[in-house]
Amino acid sequence: MTATSVNVRLGAIAAARSGDKGSSANIGVVPRTSSAFQFLREYLTPERVLAYFAPLEPTGIRYHVFPKIECLNFVLEGILAGGGSRSLRIDAQGKALGQAMLEMPIDVPADLLGELVPHHSMKRPEV
Numbered sequence: 325m326t327a328t329s330v331n332v333r334l335g336a337i338a339a340a341r342s343g344d345k346g347s348s349a350n351i352g353v354v355p356r357t358s359s360a361f362q363f364l365r366e367y368l369t370p371e372r373v374l375a376y377f378a379p380l381e382p383t384g385i386r387y388h389v390f391p392k393i394e395c396l397n398f399v400l401e402g403i404l405a406g407g408g409s410r411s412l413r414i415d416a417q418g419k420a421l422g423q424a425m426l427e428m429p430i431d432v433p434a435d436l437l438g439e440l441v442p443h444h445s446m447k448r449p450e451v
Contacts (some may be wrong), residue, residue, distance in 0.1 A: 330434050335426030337440045342422030347404050349418030353396040359439035361394035373398050376428050
């Protein structure tokens with residue numbers, strides 16, 4: 325993180341949905357604002373996603389951008405170690421991978437943070 329950026333979790337500016345495709349997992353990322361989509365389109369590269377999920381040993385990645393609906397899609401090949409009927413992993417269908425991806429730390433330029441994060445999610449919870 326640089327002095328001009330703020331480290332936040334991906335979930336601060338996006339939602340996600342995931343599931344299985346055989347031994348691979350499909351993760352859709354839905355930015356919460358148009359500005360967040362433009363930022364994530366450049367920032368959330370296939371290489372960054374592969375590096376984040378490296379401990380699960382994906383064998384490859386396919387990446388798709390859907391500009392008209394402002395969504396990103398990642399297919400992590402081989403990440404489910406055989407898939408639902410063969411894998412010994414707790415989440416053999418990849419349902420939790422979208423939530424795991426939302427925990428990814430990202431560096432957001434400080435001057436863009438207000439545009440990327442919806443105002444309701446910037447409020448601090450009352451204690």
